[in-house]
Amino acid sequence: MTITTLPPTPLHHGHRVLMKGNEAMAEAAIRAGCDAYFGYPITPQAELLEWMARRMPEEGRPFIQAESELGAINMALGAAATGARVLVSSSSPGISLMAEAMSYMAGAEIPMVLVNVMRGGPGLGGIGPGQADYFQATKGHGHGDYRVPVLAPSSIGEAMALMADAFELAEKYRTPVFILADGTLGQAMEPVELTFREPPRLGADWAVTGAGGRPPRVVKSMHLAPEDLELHNRHLQAKFAEITAREVRWAGENLDGAELVIVAYGTAARVARTAISRAREDALQVGLFRPISLWPFPSAALAEVAARARGVLVVEMSAGQMVEDVRLAIEGRQPVAFEGRTGGMVPTPGEVLDALRRLRGATGADDAASAKETRA
Amino acid sequence: MTITTLPPTPLHHGHRVLMKGNEAMAEAAIRAGCDAYFGYPITPQAELLEWMARRMPEEGRPFIQAESELGAINMALGAAATGARVLVSSSSPGISLMAEAMSYMAGAEIPMVLVNVMRGGPGLGGIGPGQADYFQATKGHGHGDYRVPVLAPSSIGEAMALMADAFELAEKYRTPVFILADGTLGQAMEPVELTFREPPRLGADWAVTGAGGRPPRVVKSMHLAPEDLELHNRHLQAKFAEITAREVRWAGENLDGAELVIVAYGTAARVARTAISRAREDALQVGLFRPISLWPFPSAALAEVAARARGVLVVEMSAGQMVEDVRLAIEGRQPVAFEGRTGGMVPTPGEVLDALRRLRGATGADDAASAKETRA
Amino acid sequence: MERSVIFAGFGGQGLLFAGQVLARAAMDSDREVLWIPTYGPEMRGGTAACTVIVGDVPIGSPVVDAAWAAVVLNPPSLAKFAPLVAPGGTLVVNATLIEAGSGRDDLDELRVPCTRLAREAGDDRLVSVAALGALVGRTGIVGPDAITAALRAILGRKHPEALEADLAVFEGGLAFGRAVLATATP
Amino acid sequence: MERSVIFAGFGGQGLLFAGQVLARAAMDSDREVLWIPTYGPEMRGGTAACTVIVGDVPIGSPVVDAAWAAVVLNPPSLAKFAPLVAPGGTLVVNATLIEAGSGRDDLDELRVPCTRLAREAGDDRLVSVAALGALVGRTGIVGPDAITAALRAILGRKHPEALEADLAVFEGGLAFGRAVLATATP
Amino acid sequence: MTTETPKGARVIFERPELLADRSTHYCPGCGHGVVHRLIAEVLGDLGLGARTIAVAPVGCAVFAYDYIGVDFVEAPHGRAPAVATGIRRVRPDAFVLTYQGDGDLAAIGTAEIIHAAGRGELLTAVFVNNGIYGMTGGQMAPTTLLGQRSTSSPGGREAAFHGYPIPMTEMLAIMPGVAYAARGSVVDAAAIGRTKQYLRRACEIQLEGRGFAIVEVISNCPVGWGMTPTESIERLRDVVAKEYRPGVIVDRTREA
Amino acid sequence: MTTETPKGARVIFERPELLADRSTHYCPGCGHGVVHRLIAEVLGDLGLGARTIAVAPVGCAVFAYDYIGVDFVEAPHGRAPAVATGIRRVRPDAFVLTYQGDGDLAAIGTAEIIHAAGRGELLTAVFVNNGIYGMTGGQMAPTTLLGQRSTSSPGGREAAFHGYPIPMTEMLAIMPGVAYAARGSVVDAAAIGRTKQYLRRACEIQLEGRGFAIVEVISNCPVGWGMTPTESIERLRDVVAKEYRPGVIVDRTREA
Amino acid sequence: MIAVAEGSLALPGAELPAPAGPAPETWIPLHIATDRCKACALCIGACAHGALALDETCVNALGYHPIRLVDPAACTSCALCARVCPDCVLTVFAAPKATRGAAR
Amino acid sequence: MIAVAEGSLALPGAELPAPAGPAPETWIPLHIATDRCKACALCIGACAHGALALDETCVNALGYHPIRLVDPAACTSCALCARVCPDCVLTVFAAPKATRGAAR
Numbered sequence A, B: 001m002t003i004t005t006l007p008p009t010p011l012h013h014g015h016r017v018l019m020k021g022n023e024a025m026a027e028a029a030i031r032a033g034c035d036a037y038f039g040y041p042i043t044p045q046a047e048l049l050e051w052m053a054r055r056m057p058e059e060g061r062p063f064i065q066a067e068s069e070l071g072a073i074n075m076a077l078g079a080a081a082t083g084a085r086v087l088v089s090s091s092s093p094g095i096s097l098m099a100e101a102m103s104y105m106a107g108a109e110i111p112m113v114l115v116n117v118m119r120g121g122p123g124l125g126g127i128g129p130g131q132a133d134y135f136q137a138t139k140g141h142g143h144g145d146y147r148v149p150v151l152a153p154s155s156i157g158e159a160m161a162l163m164a165d166a167f168e169l170a171e172k173y174r175t176p177v178f179i180l181a182d183g184t185l186g187q188a189m190e191p192v193e194l195t196f197r198e199p200p201r202l203g204a205d206w207a208v209t210g211a212g213g214r215p216p217r218v219v220k221s222m223h224l225a226p227e228d229l230e231l232h233n234r235h236l237q238a239k240f241a242e243i244t245a246r247e248v249r250w251a252g253e254n255l256d257g258a259e260l261v262i263v264a265y266g267t268a269a270r271v272a273r274t275a276i277s278r279a280r281e282d283a284l285q286v287g288l289f290r291p292i293s294l295w296p297f298p299s300a301a302l303a304e305v306a307a308r309a310r311g312v313l314v315v316e317m318s319a320g321q322m323v324e325d326v327r328l329a330i331e332g333r334q335p336v337a338f339e340g341r342t343g344g345m346v347p348t349p350g351e352v353l354d355a356l357r358r359l360r361g362a363t364g365a366d367d368a369a370s371a372k373e374t375r376a
Numbered sequence C, D: 001m002e003r004s005v006i007f008a009g010f011g012g013q014g015l016l017f018a019g020q021v022l023a024r025a026a027m028d029s030d031r032e033v034l035w036i037p038t039y040g041p042e043m044r045g046g047t048a049a050c051t052v053i054v055g056d057v058p059i060g061s062p063v064v065d066a067a068w069a070a071v072v073l074n075p076p077s078l079a080k081f082a083p084l085v086a087p088g089g090t091l092v093v094n095a096t097l098i099e100a101g102s103g104r105d106d107l108d109e110l111r112v113p114c115t116r117l118a119r120e121a122g123d124d125r126l127v128s129v130a131a132l133g134a135l136v137g138r139t140g141i142v143g144p145d146a147i148t149a150a151l152r153a154i155l156g157r158k159h160p161e162a163l164e165a166d167l168a169v170f171e172g173g174l175a176f177g178r179a180v181l182a183t184a185t186p
Numbered sequence E, F: 001m002t003t004e005t006p007k008g009a010r011v012i013f014e015r016p017e018l019l020a021d022r023s024t025h026y027c028p029g030c031g032h033g034v035v036h037r038l039i040a041e042v043l044g045d046l047g048l049g050a051r052t053i054a055v056a057p058v059g060c061a062v063f064a065y066d067y068i069g070v071d072f073v074e075a076p077h078g079r080a081p082a083v084a085t086g087i088r089r090v091r092p093d094a095f096v097l098t099y100q101g102d103g104d105l106a107a108i109g110t111a112e113i114i115h116a117a118g119r120g121e122l123l124t125a126v127f128v129n130n131g132i133y134g135m136t137g138g139q140m141a142p143t144t145l146l147g148q149r150s151t152s153s154p155g156g157r158e159a160a161f162h163g164y165p166i167p168m169t170e171m172l173a174i175m176p177g178v179a180y181a182a183r184g185s186v187v188d189a190a191a192i193g194r195t196k197q198y199l200r201r202a203c204e205i206q207l208e209g210r211g212f213a214i215v216e217v218i219s220n221c222p223v224g225w226g227m228t229p230t231e232s233i234e235r236l237r238d239v240v241a242k243e244y245r246p247g248v249i250v251d252r253t254r255e256a
Numbered sequence G, H: 001m002i003a004v005a006e007g008s009l010a011l012p013g014a015e016l017p018a019p020a021g022p023a024p025e026t027w028i029p030l031h032i033a034t035d036r037c038k039a040c041a042l043c044i045g046a047c048a049h050g051a052l053a054l055d056e057t058c059v060n061a062l063g064y065h066p067i068r069l070v071d072p073a074a075c076t077s078c079a080l081c082a083r084v085c086p087d088c089v090l091t092v093f094a095a096p097k098a099t100r101g102a103a104r
């Protein structure tokens, strides 16, 4: 069901146009200097691939619809190993097939940006929007000790801006970076100000380019001797610590004097925003804490914000995944409640409002309990 | 480097023999009534596949060395969809390739047992023992909202016993089950009492067997309408809640009067045990809390045990993964410290002892801080 | 204040297009807007729908508890979406294909022979444009000129040949919507 | 009390086998035991090693901070493992291939011409069995009869042809280990 | 709705029993509907409905289980041959059939089909090649012809940039494990009749235990091709069938 | 250790410059060593060392990057052709070479090699077929011969149970994107010489921009085969080479 | 609320109205599952006798103008239409002896 | 501590001792990187003149009895041995005019 952004390219910097999320992300990547795109069709991200299929050749840059997600992610591994700026996109089932290669890239420290336009799972599930790949993106996708930065836009404009940031992060820290969007963001159209940004090229003194005039380089993740592999892991952990210290991103709204705080990202955060404005009508002061970097998770900031509120409501389009990171940040000091829909359903503002009312009604103790229930 | 258990089969019930972990797990599966095995070679689990290659034909049961881990896990999906008792085994990188199919099986509620003989990562990493796939097994392997029971043996004998339990759990709850072992357990030999158990057959009234005499059945994970998929997710979540309520497993040692508690599983728990006995020598009372089901995690039991101690030390052969579940269980009520080695290295009893001494020395506050550091 | 409109009907009736025209018109009228389809796998003959939310501040929730208006172009859509319109909201019904009514007396319900108007203009796909005209004429959610401008902007480049018919059908729908308004006044 | 022995040398020297024989002997002597190889990809010529831990209660840690004894059959193994032996521990050195000593004066260090003994018995692989004999003769970690029984149990079924040579080499190593003990006495 | 025969009249053609009496989700004119009917007819003719376990692909035909009245397993995208292998090995007496599209079989599922065929698994594989990714919106498939436009080859497929179409069935046919490989089409009633014969033979071969059997059916995707159903059938006949020539590609059960 | 030429003497044979002067981790007699040397010789002869980006497999040859002195990327198991495709597309002026074993290329990597070949990627693929999974301990490979014992086919490979050996290079050769496909061996100095010629041609074809080129080299795995190196070479000559016949399989650059 | 009475076209529900042309009692060689027809027109092309056409006068439950046997007399019951129909809309009967003559 | 003095075999380090047979100053057509030899014996089979053999008298750093040119005079510098050696242990030289005669 391809509806193409109107008007078609060229899209002039500074203009305000109505763009489809998938297509806006694709164009933003091109303008951010994406040297190559590799992908495989899957709903609800197909338009991102299709946009690239038309635009990359126009720009004289490689585009390949690979034989599979395995093919796409490994083409990306090879291209990125040469220092190229590479984008890959897919949706939930396809992302699962990329677990091994993501672990390889994290291990070999290969920068690359991977967009997951999440849909409802598990399995083939459905094609409606979802946020149930949070655990996968932030924790256990591939094997081994590694983390990758995960950026979660909640508007099409933000998705475009984060695309450039994602490439910058990837190259600065030599790591794959996830952009975690969902079907709603991918399929919706919004007016966006076209403000493109191409991050500076840092120069990859590690990349394979042909050994001419220098000793050969190897881009690899294997370190057969456990002693060596542990050293490498220490290096990676130090890098993750640095990212955690420096690259936390989040946005707050109405947090001053907020009685309750909603923690939500992406599309769920938009629903929360509407619920919050309605809550004001019945004199309930609610703030929004919106993590933008899901890893590193803004734990310290959240702990501080939550300390000033009576309770926290986590809203997700899942059965409750980010809620674990929220609880790790708050460590029982405030009650944490959860409201979520699954399988392609999006919570409505009304449902969130009800959850806020319940949370206000409940005592801290009750809430803590109900929060636990949500994890049962 | 195939060293085969001596003496070779037949292995009589009741006998005490010296067996290699990989081979013991394979034989235990056969005796538990495993109807089919599908695998792909990878160190350090190759001997499990090789044992099956010899024994399954002896038993007149199917064995296939698939073209890949994707092939193996999907053959398992098909065989298990008919109600057969199916085993698959691999090691870290191969397990990553099974993420999509595991999500499908969780979604379609197909019982199956998957053994991960963990090695050092990330990427190709190394072949030494590791425990860095904890997040993957317990949280984010595949896409979508699902969990699968994860059983972690810490001796070869226990691995054999858990094999039968795993099949039983899988069929009782119609879910894939992980057995999370590591290279040490797979490669080591220990004397084991051969006590085999074949769980009863429950009869699969959902399985595809040919529709003769009844309406056709479909084993699937797709529910295109979000409303339907959400209903299915509610059903799955209810099942996960039931498993969490009923199937928590853990073992405790010297917990009474323990000043400090070590939380560790698998091989790390064995190292902890030795460290604990040494600690007694310098009058340090330390207990061992050993989760056997990593999901469902024994949160309530741990919270209770920890409440009686001054501090908790988590020991893992990783950069710290289970430590998150420990902190979720304890929610800041006691200091949580972490000691781990990575990349195929195994912590020594001496290192663990030092960590215990540091934890005793430190004040609760310091420890909480240091615990945080370990997550940085 | 946010105004949400659901467009629903057969896949072939051009709903997504009409929704985009409205969204484009809203944007060009300096309003904030969000267009979101209920996307699905390639199935013709099924019921398709999209929602357009127009507001003064950036749109928050892409889902609405109740719609400000709905345009239903086939019987299944009436059944599914009429109940989702907020009390006092507007319901545009394609009278050509739908005999039944919503049965709600708290709606401003318009029966518009959209398919006929469209077919008469020679293109079934324009059925949604006719309905859009009626909606605009009835509610003034955006100015008619904004719609015609949007149609020119969108079709002008890609399908100039189609433009005239679209404009004609829109005008027809618009007049229809306004006429209804007139009869309603006294 | 736990006793750990490291066997290390060239891949072809039969270390894993010798370790298994010791493990089997320990088990049959109603001890608890754990055998663990340092497993690696197929590389010949590299250094291979295994550890055997014998105790009275089920073995805890598969790794040891310091070994109770080590059997090193080639120069790299001496360099790598001699430092890991606990003070007062035993070090069996294959004098045929290793000229250097450990340089430690807190060890009971035996120089045994293992390769020669083995080669004389016609099979390089038995070099480890000779060393095992010396270890057992020197330390009595298990009874000699347990070892010969284990050799019979293991080889009897799979390689009866090899059994006699193994037994002979073991006896040779055993005598050597005991002899050393004797010379040590006065 | 069931149809009762007017008195005295003879039934020349009617819906096969194994085909559900309901509207499908397929687009107007889509060949999947014809292939579904042929499978239902053949399974019915051979009396296999009761012992068939079929494997559905990920593609427009994922819903085959809603239309063909036999047990079904839904395979992950491209893995149907592996899933079917698992079924085959534990259910020796089942009749196992796979149904795949060209993206499913010739792209992501390449390894699985080749190795199932290489093992000579006793499977009957139905491969509906419409030269496009229908379900996801008309992207290029490995079988898309040179010059053909798709939503991911908007300027038409170019060998140098997109690569050549892959002759999947011909590649499979060279493996000794493949007992039978044929290519049919849905261009007209006669071709549909021949396709049915191929399918029937591919089923008999499994029953005879002769090896792996595959029938490729070149089909249309009016929506993905951006044509009317009639135009798409003309293209199938005049263009596609010239590249992917229908006929029996290999029959090792006939070889000496 | 470097070797200086005795005064007055002419060098008949010496280690090629691009081959590291160090001991390899390969088992005694392993054919990987010979293939490594040939690659180093050919890249040297063609002066490609400076612009070559090679892709290492997962297999015993994963360490190729320790021995052949060019830039290397380590691919996940079986994915070398995809990795190389990515390199190829962003580095048009690089010389891109892949090195894979039979488990890597013909099992888990089946889809990647077929589609890289189908796209006609400008790659030179070296496929070392030793009919076994060497690195993991001698398990059966797709190329293992019928009757051959391995740690995962202890009774010998049986067609009915394990399937047939897969003629991978022959399958690849039928695709139009494949400009050149040949099979060499390491049975003796003469065969090694021919193999070098094949490798050289496969490299030239990439330089000429003619398409995808692959050289399969049937090789030995004494350890995996449970033989002495000498016995393994005899088996390679007397048994393996009879099934996988050396020679040029297709050369589309010679065709009219 | 306002109900605007508009002379809207007569609409069938899921049921196709009795076909025009031959009166009900005459012999009809085709049974048409009108509600499942998607108007792809492939059957029209398959019919050598031009006996079929889409019925522009109505729209079925799927939103299409369904197929109609416009010239029953021309129909030879060859079933080519039914064999090419992707939606198995058509059931074909051979005329009973009596009527067959009559149809000619 | 006890040091048991045992007459252990003489051992080369990474360096192969000067080969026996021909005296050092005589011409040697092969250079052997002894430390890299894995004693696979493939070169022995390749040599038509039986000029090569494994040296059982010593063990190299890898633990093998390395190859040795036992009959330099028989060597024709054909390099077949070197071409089959998987470890590139052998470098082959053609004798300078003078010595060549002498070697005969």
Ligand SMILES: Cc1ncc(C[n+]2csc(CCOP(=O)(O)OP(=O)(O)O)c2C)c(N)n1
Pocket (backbone or CB within 6 Å): A040, A041, A042, A043, A069, A093, A094, A097, E058, E059, E060, E061, E077, E100, E101, E102, E103, E104, E105, E128, E130, E132, E133, E134, E135, E136, E141, E221
């Ligand atoms: C792992 C994965 N990747 C991608 C998809 C999206 N997807 C669904 S169907 C399909 C391909 C359909 O093409 P084809 O197999 O030719 O079937 P058709 O619809 O044309 O009949 C794809 C790529 C998916 N569901 N899972």
Ligand SMILES: Cc1ncc(C[n+]2csc(CCOP(=O)(O)OP(=O)(O)O)c2C)c(N)n1
Pocket (backbone or CB within 6 Å): B040, B041, B042, B043, B069, B093, B094, B097, F058, F059, F060, F061, F077, F100, F101, F102, F103, F104, F105, F128, F130, F132, F133, F134, F135, F136, F141, F221
């Ligand atoms: C995903 C994954 N599966 C399995 C392995 C284990 N593995 C390492 S090498 C190898 C195959 C080696 O065989 P081949 O490709 O023939 O190379 P050879 O060692 O024989 O040269 C396997 C299965 C792995 N590293 N990664």
Ligand code: SF4
Pocket (backbone or CB within 6 Å): C042, E025, E026, E027, E028, E029, E030, E031, E032, E060, E130, E134, E135, E220, E221, E222, E223, E224
């Ligand atoms: S998209 Fe193509 S293949 Fe899919 S149903 Fe429509 S016509 Fe058929």
Ligand code: SF4
Pocket (backbone or CB within 6 Å): D042, F025, F026, F027, F028, F029, F030, F031, F032, F060, F130, F134, F135, F220, F221, F222, F223, F224
């Ligand atoms: S295992 Fe086989 S392939 Fe690997 S190095 Fe040894 S001989 Fe070579």
Ligand code: SF4
Pocket (backbone or CB within 6 Å): E029, G036, G037, G038, G039, G040, G041, G042, G043, G044, G066, G067, G084, G085, G086, G087, G088, G089, G090
């Ligand atoms: S072929 Fe079938 S679906 Fe198409 S028009 Fe004819 S009857 Fe209708």
Ligand code: SF4
Pocket (backbone or CB within 6 Å): G030, G046, G047, G048, G049, G050, G051, G052, G074, G075, G076, G077, G078, G079, G080, G081, G082, G092
């Ligand atoms: S049965 Fe034959 S003659 Fe009659 S309508 Fe169908 S195609 Fe035409």
Ligand code: SF4
Pocket (backbone or CB within 6 Å): H030, H046, H047, H048, H049, H050, H051, H052, H074, H075, H076, H077, H078, H079, H080, H081, H082, H092
């Ligand atoms: S060069 Fe030729 S003659 Fe000399 S040793 Fe080598 S093979 Fe023998």
Ligand code: SF4
Pocket (backbone or CB within 6 Å): F029, H036, H037, H038, H039, H040, H041, H042, H043, H044, H066, H067, H084, H085, H086, H087, H088, H089, H090
């Ligand atoms: S071939 Fe090479 S490695 Fe083998 S014995 Fe001869 S010199 Fe040594």
Ligand SMILES: [Mg+2]
Pocket (backbone or CB within 6 Å): E101, E102, E103, E128, E129, E130, E131, E132, E133, E134, E141
């Ligand atoms: Mg298709």
Ligand SMILES: [Mg+2]
Pocket (backbone or CB within 6 Å): F101, F102, F103, F128, F129, F130, F131, F132, F133, F134, F141
């Ligand atoms: Mg191999």
